[in-house]
Amino acid sequence: MSTDVWRKAWVLVGKDLALEWRTRESFLVMLLFGAIVGAILGLAFELRAGGAGEVAPGALWVALAFAGVLGLGRSMAREEEDGCLEGLMLAPVDASCVYLAKVAANALSMLGVGLVLLPLFSAFFGVNLLRPGLLVVLLLGAAGLSGVGTLLSTMVAHMRGREALLPVLLLPTVVPLVIGAVRATAGMASGQSLSAVATWLRLMAVFDLVLGAAACLLYAWVTEG
Amino acid sequence: MALSGVDLRLARGQVYVLLGPNGAGKTTLIRILAMLEQPSAGHVRIAGVDARRRPVEARRLIGAVLHQSLLYGDLTAEENLLLYARLYDLDDARKRVREALDGIGLGRRAGDPVRTLSRGMRQCLSVARAVLHRPHVLLLDEPYSGLDCRAAHYVSRTIERAARGGCAVLLTTHELDRGLRVADRLGILSGGRMLAEMWAREVSPVALRRLYAGALADV
Amino acid sequence: MTCRDRKPEALIGLSALAMELAIVAALVHAPTERVMGPVQRIFYFHVPAAAMAFVAFGVTFGASVAYLAAGHPVWDAVACAAAEIGELLAALVLLTGMLWAHAAWNTWWTWDPRLTTMLVLWLIYAGYLLIRRSVEDEARRARYAAVVGIIGFADVPIVVMSIRWWRTIHPAVFDEQGVHMESRMLVALLVSLVAFAFLFVSLLVARVRLSELRDEVESLRRSVL
Numbered sequence: 286m287s288t289d290v291w292r293k294a295w296v297l298v299g300k301d302l303a304l305e306w307r308t309r310e311s312f313l314v315m316l317l318f319g320a321i322v323g324a325i326l327g328l329a330f331e332l333r334a335g336g337a338g339e340v341a342p343g344a345l346w347v348a349l350a351f352a353g354v355l356g357l358g359r360s361m362a363r364e365e366e367d368g369c370l371e372g373l374m375l376a377p378v379d380a381s382c383v384y385l386a387k388v389a390a391n392a393l394s395m396l397g398v399g400l401v402l403l404p405l406f407s408a409f410f411g412v413n414l415l416r417p418g419l420l421v422v423l424l425l426g427a428a429g430l431s432g433v434g435t436l437l438s439t440m441v442a443h444m445r446g447r448e449a450l451l452p453v454l455l456l457p458t459v460v461p462l463v464i465g466a467v468r469a470t471a472g473m474a475s476g477q478s479l480s481a482v483a484t485w486l487r488l489m490a491v492f493d494l495v496l497g498a499a500a501c502l503l504y505a506w507v508t509e510g
Numbered sequence: 511m512a513l514s515g516v517d518l519r520l521a522r523g524q525v526y527v528l529l530g531p532n533g534a535g536k537t538t539l540i541r542i543l544a545m546l547e548q549p550s551a552g553h554v555r556i557a558g559v560d561a562r563r564r565p566v567e568a569r570r571l572i573g574a575v576l577h578q579s580l581l582y583g584d585l586t587a588e589e590n591l592l593l594y595a596r597l598y599d600l601d602d603a604r605k606r607v608r609e610a611l612d613g614i615g616l617g618r619r620a621g622d623p624v625r626t627l628s629r630g631m632r633q634c635l636s637v638a639r640a641v642l643h644r645p646h647v648l649l650l651d652e653p654y655s656g657l658d659c660r661a662a663h664y665v666s667r668t669i670e671r672a673a674r675g676g677c678a679v680l681l682t683t684h685e686l687d688r689g690l691r692v693a694d695r696l697g698i699l700s701g702g703r704m705l706a707e708m709w710a711r712e713v714s715p716v717a718l719r720r721l722y723a724g725a726l727a728d729v
Numbered sequence: 730m731t732c733r734d735r736k737p738e739a740l741i742g743l744s745a746l747a748m749e750l751a752i753v754a755a756l757v758h759a760p761t762e763r764v765m766g767p768v769q770r771i772f773y774f775h776v777p778a779a780a781m782a783f784v785a786f787g788v789t790f791g792a793s794v795a796y797l798a799a800g801h802p803v804w805d806a807v808a809c810a811a812a813e814i815g816e817l818l819a820a821l822v823l824l825t826g827m828l829w830a831h832a833a834w835n836t837w838w839t840w841d842p843r844l845t846t847m848l849v850l851w852l853i854y855a856g857y858l859l860i861r862r863s864v865e866d867e868a869r870r871a872r873y874a875a876v877v878g879i880i881g882f883a884d885v886p887i888v889v890m891s892i893r894w895w896r897t898i899h900p901a902v903f904d905e906q907g908v909h910m911e912s913r914m915l916v917a918l919l920v921s922l923v924a925f926a927f928l929f930v931s932l933l934v935a936r937v938r939l940s941e942l943r944d945e946v947e948s949l950r951r952s953v954l
Contacts, residue, residue, distance in 0.1 A: 289599075296596045300585070307584050307623075368578030371546055372639075375580070376597040377569040433880065440873050444863045453859060454877065457852035458884050461891035468895070484894065492887050499883045503876045506797060509548060550868075 290382045297373070297386030298393075304363060305394060311359040315352040315398045320405060322348035327409045341410035342470035346426065346463050348402060353395045353430045354452045357438040360391055365442045370508065380505035384435060388497070392424075392431035399423040414470070418479045422469045425489040429462040430455075432493055436500035440507040458496075465489040513538055513549075513702045520647060520678035525669060527693035527710075528682045529722060535702040536682040537577070540651045543680065544574040557646050570598065573645030575653050579636045583625035587616050587635055590624055591642060598643035610638040614664055630661030637668050641677075648672050650681040654688055666692055686718055698725050737935040744927035751777075751917075751924035759917035768832040773917050775825040777925035778818045779847065785815030785929060786854065786882055793878035796871055802944070803937070805871035808878050810936035812857050814929060819851040842892045849888050853881045 305312060326344040331337040364370040364387075373383050400423070407414045437454050441447040465488035472482035479486070513535045520526050530536050541547045543554055545561050545568060554561035554568075561568040581590045591610060595603035611620045614634040616627075624632060633653070640648060653665050669692055673679050683689045689696065693710040698721070705725040713721070755773035762769035792808035795801075826844045827837050838844075857877045864870035910918070 293597055296593065300582070300589075300593050303589065304582060304584050363582070363584075367583060368576060368580050369582055371576065371578070372580030372594070373597070374546060375544060375569060375572065375574055376594060377566045377599075378597055379566065436876070436880065440860075440876060441863075446863060450856075450859065450863060454856040457849055457856060458880065460849045461884070461887040464891045464895050488887070488891055488894070492884075492891075495883055495887065496880065499880055503797075503879060506872050506876055509546070509872070 290379060290385070293378050294382050294386040294389070297378075297383060298389050301360070301386070301390035302393070305390075311356050311363075312394055312397060314359065315356040315394065316401055318355050319348040319352035319398055319402050322351050323402065323406050323409050337410045338412040338474075341406055341412045341414065342467045342474060344410065345399075345402060345406050345414065345470060346466045348406070349395065349399055349426065350430060350456060350459065350463060351452075352398050353391075353427075353434060354455060356394050356398070357391055357431070357434040357455075358448060358451055360387070360394075361438040361442045364439075370439070370442075374508050380508050381501050383508070384501050384504035387435045387439070388428070388431045391435055392427040395427035395430060396423055399427060412474050414474055416473050418473050419470060421479065421486065422466055422473065422489070425486060425493060426462060426466040429489060429493045429496065430459060432497040432500055433458055436504060436507060439504070459492075462489055462492045465492070513542075516699070516702075516704050518543075518680075518697070518704070520680055522646075522676045522678050523673050524694045525673050525679045525681070525692055526695045526697065527689040528680060528697050528699055529684065529686060529689055530682070530699035531684060531726060534699045536699055537651055538702075539699065540574070540576070540649050540680070540682060543647070544572060544576075544649055545569060570643070571646040573640035573643065573648045575637050575640045575648075575650040577651055579624070579632050580639065581624045581632065581635060584623055586621050586623055587611060587627065588620040590635070591639060594639055594642055600643060606642060610642055614638050629656060630658045633657055634661050634664050637665055641668060641672055644675070644677075645672075646677060648677050648679045650679070652682055652684075654683060654685065686722060687715060690715055690718055698722055700726055737931055737938060740927070740931040740934055744924065744931045747920075747924035747927045751921040754917040754920040759914045760911060762914075765833065768829065771825050771829055773921045775822060775829065776918060777922040778821045778825070779843070780922060781925045781929045782815050782818035782822060782847070782850070783885075784926075785811045785818060786850065786885060788933070789815065789854075789857070789878045790882035793875035793882075796875045797879075802867070802871065803941070805874065806937045806940035807933070808875060809861060809940065810933050812854050812878065813936065814932050816851060816854050816858065818925075818929075819847050819854070822847045823851065840896065842896055845895075846889050846892045849892070850885065853884065853888075857881055 323344055326340065326347065327337060330340045330344070364373075370383075374380070403414045403419065403423075406412075434451070434455050437458075438447075438451055441450045441454070444450060465485040469482040469485035469489070472485070473479075516535075516539060518526075518539070528536055528539070538547070542549050545554065545565060548562075556568045556571045559568045559571065582593075585593070588607060588611060591607040592603060595607055600606055608617075608620075611617050614631070614637075616631060616635065619627065619631075624635065627635070633656075637650070637653065640650075648669070650665075650669070653669075654662050657665065669679055669681065673694075681689075681692070690710055690713075695707065696710055696713070696718070697707045698705045706721060708718075708721075751773070755770050759770065759773065761767055788811035789808045792804045792811060796804035796808060823844065826841075826847070830839050830841070830844070831837050857874060860877050861870055861874050864873055
């Protein structure tokens with residue numbers, strides 16, 4: 286891809302970050318929602334299982350996936366209001382460029398939420414999730430959620446019942462990603478190195494690349510009116 | 511709304527006004543020309559550039575004002591225009607944005623979020639956004655709806671200036687008088703078909719009104 | 730490209746015959762399995778249904794690509810028909826799997842990898858069918874459905890892989906050493922596989938024909954009004 290695409294994608298990412306910085310609404314809602322999911326899962330499992338630490342990796346990724354769905358919906362709602370996404374499609378920009386920029390912006394906010402949730406879930410579930418290797422897992426996970434989620438949220442943006450459609454479409458699709466993320470997180474929480482969980486990281490990377498490439502190619506078909 | 515057999519030619523420096531009732535297919539036509547929708551048959555050519563084969567190049571030549579403002583409510587007027595200036599690869603982005611904002615009398619409120627501007631101001635900004643990159647073709651879908659006199663005046667001035675600069679202008683409206691005032695050429699669209707085309711200088715308001723009513727009655 | 734003039738009745742009759750044969754082969758010809766007893770016979774329907782479900786989702790994928798490339802509505806009808814049949818077959822796999830699990834492990838559901846995979850696929854394609862119901866405009870519905878059909882199938886190998894790595898307790902009938910099955914059992918399985926293939930094709934043809942007739946009725950009604 287030409288430098289032109291990257292430059293414009295960067296302009297678009299900057300626009301999304303500026304919007305988010307001005308209102309901070311989507312980030313705060315995602316964060317709060319992630320924390321609520323964590324608290325509910327913590328309550329539900331600790332009362333029954335005793336070993337809350339075992340469910341921590343699963344709880345973290347359930348919370349992140351749900352918060353991600355919320356963030357994707359909000360970010361698309363902002364594009365749909367006043368027809369802004371159409372404005373972008375009017376400009377001499379490839380659909381794939383708009384896609385890449387939205388993926389990056391959405392992934393960044395998920396990554397931000399993940400970074401705050403790590404210490405919170407460490408406290409909630411009594412495990413140590415504050416390990417640098419988890420950054421890699423968060424990054425791969427956020428990229429995958431955002432990669433598929435951006436395509437699907439753009440698609441459902443002007444459908445009735447879009448708030449319900451997005452999770453119903455997105456969550457089954459990201460099952461492999463979540464499996465990999467949970468396993469990698471669990472491994473690292475118990476002190477394993479990055480190379481010990483390489484299988485799972487590779488699985489996540491394959492998911493990101495295959496579905497990201499497919500979504501990038503298909504994006505032009507969901508932005509057309 | 512489906513269109514059929516519409517063959518529209520826009521000439522440089524000419525203002526073409528498309529008249530028609532609601533649901534006539536005006537918006538669909540504008541959206542196809544703006545390359546937001548693919549026609550199931552037929553093609554769009556802009557200054558010799560085939561829209562389907564070289565979309566990015568063609569988009570550079572088009573400016574469009576649609577029903578919605580296409581502006582981010584939480585960004586400032588200046589940020590909105592700067593965003594588009596960069597997407598259109600304008601070299602003197604800041605200077606042009608500055609001029610555009612002064613041109614619509616928004617120089618002082620450049621730093622205010624678009625959400626806080628009046629509807630008329632937003633529409634002016636939306637038009638300024640569409641002509642920022644000096645397009646070869648300017649498409650405006652009902653640009654006058656719900657505007658106060660000042661904003662409407664600005665819109666008309668922009669259209670005149672664009673046409674004088676060699677731009678082909680197509681605008682839709684259902685207000686006959688306003689349409690006749692700005693038009694060089696007029697077309698009446700109804701039920702997805704072009705019912706009549708005429709030169710503005712060859713038709714009087716009364717004749718146009720009669721023609722329009724007659725054309726609609728035939729459908 | 731139209732199935733209008735070809736009558737699917739012959740095909741349906743043929744698959745009914747094949748299905749009879751398969752039932753005889755599974756219930757009479759094949760010997761009773763020593764450990765599991767008669768309940769093992771469910772296997773002759775479970776496995777072919779699973780195989781044809783994968784084929785069906787593959788057909789949805791192929792037809793979706795063809796629709797986006799060529800834009801002909803018949804591809805959309807094929808994609809939709811195959812997805813509906815695939816969902817039906819996947820549901821059959823899940824049901825027979827649950828019956829088997831109850832007999833073998835005394836539990837209605839196990840997170841066995843293949844059953845879990847089928848569940849995830851069922852959910853992904855339920856999303857595909859849901860999208861079809863949520864869009865009114867025909868061209869847009871076809872385009873969006875094709876996007877989901879492609880993304881869903883790109884996900885299939887990753888889902889299979891991830892869940893296999895995740896856990897494995899499925900009775901392995903085929904492995905590197907070849908087939909562990911008596912020849913009469915193999916015959917029953919193959920006959921059933923052929924019967925399911927016939928069933929799939931005849932349902933597909935009938936369903937596509939139904940779509941075409943429905944479109945024709947619609948266009949006739951439009952021309953009259």
